[in-house]
Amino acid sequence: MTIRKGVAWGAPGRLPPDGVVVRSDAEARQVVSQARQAGHEAPVLGLLGGDLCKTLGGTGDEARLRSDAAVMFAVDVGTVVIAGGHRAWFVAHAVAHNRTWTRAVAACNAQWLGDWNVAPRAHPADGLLDTYDVRLPLGGRRQVRARLRTGAHLPHPGITERRTAAASLRLERPLPLWLDGDRQADAVDELVVGIEPDALRVVI
Numbered sequence: 001m002t003i004r005k006g007v008a009w010g011a012p013g014r015l016p017p018d019g020v021v022v023r024s025d026a027e028a029r030q031v032v033s034q035a036r037q038a039g040h041e042a043p044v045l046g047l048l049g050g051d052l053c054k055t056l057g058g059t060g061d062e063a064r065l066r067s068d069a070a071v072m073f074a075v076d077v078g079t080v081v082i083a084g085g086h087r088a089w090f091v092a093h094a095v096a097h098n099r100t101w102t103r104a105v106a107a108c109n110a111q112w113l114g115d116w117n118v119a120p121r122a123h124p125a126d127g128l129l130d131t132y133d134v135r136l137p138l139g140g141r142r143q144v145r146a147r148l149r150t151g152a153h154l155p156h157p158g159i160t161e162r163r164t165a166a167a168s169l170r171l172e173r174p175l176p177l178w179l180d181g182d183r184q185a186d187a188v189d190e191l192v193v194g195i196e197p198d199a200l201r202v203v204i
Contacts, residue, residue, distance in 0.1 A: 009125060013072030015046040015065040015203045025050035025092040025110075025180035032077060032089050032200060044072070044201045050180070051092040051112040055124060058204035070203050075124040077199040078109045080179065081192040088179055091200065093119075096175045096188055097134075102141055104134040105169035107193040111151075120151030121163065127197040131167050133160040166194040 015021070020043045022028045028045055035042040046065040047053035053060070056073060064070055078090040093113055097104035108119035108130045122130040136144060136158040147153040154161060174187030 010071045010073045012068070012070065013203060014067065014070045016044055019044040019046050019065075019203065021046040021048060021062060021065065023049045025052055025090075026182045028052065028091045028202075029089060029180040029182070032091060036089055042077075042200050044203060046203045051110040051114070052124060052202070053204060054112045055092075055110040055122070056202070056204050065203050072201055072203045073125065074198040075200050075202055076109055076127060077196045078107060078129060079194045079196060080107070082177065082185060082188050082190075088184065089196075090179045091124075092180050094177065094179050094191060094193060096169075096171065096177045096191060098175055100138065100141060101134070101145075102136045102138055103171070103175065104132070105171060105191060106132045106134070107167065107169065107191065108132070109195070116148040117151035118148060118153075120154065125198065127195060128163045128165055129167065129193055129195050131162045131164060131169060131193070133169065134158065166192075168192050 020031050022045050032042045047058045048060050048062055078094060080088050080094045092110035093106060093108045095106040108122045109124050111117060111119050111122045119130040140158060144153045169191040171189045174189045176183060177185040177188045
């Protein structure tokens, strides 16, 4: 159920016997992608690491996943269509950026990108993606980076933020694309992104 103000989210729930333990967003994305490509529902995932796990407050304790302390959440899954109509999925974020991060576009389902609190308002069960169109002068990069760990980089005149269920993010020239930390393409000039609400169950 997509979250609503005043409604509790998450419930006690252990990882089922057929659940899959993953240690990164990339591993989670691989499991989801394989299930989607086969036309199946993804199994319940036990999260031990990654930005989605961090956003949900996961501890990385594998024993907890099968204990009374475990909590199960229904979360959204992001989708992206890139060159040639190729469709892919992500659990935490899709990001295209140059080497200096002065030009980037991103769609975030999770709050964190490594040590950066890049999407402080993102929630993985609100039916929305937090999207960012970044255009920074080289001299302004240091100031933004210094504030990324706390999420204090927003608002910023060089960063356009939108919260949306679908978007087309365009680039003036192609840039490499990463999905959940894995490099997926060397050159993309547009990301068409969307969200599948409550498409995945995870346990922390």
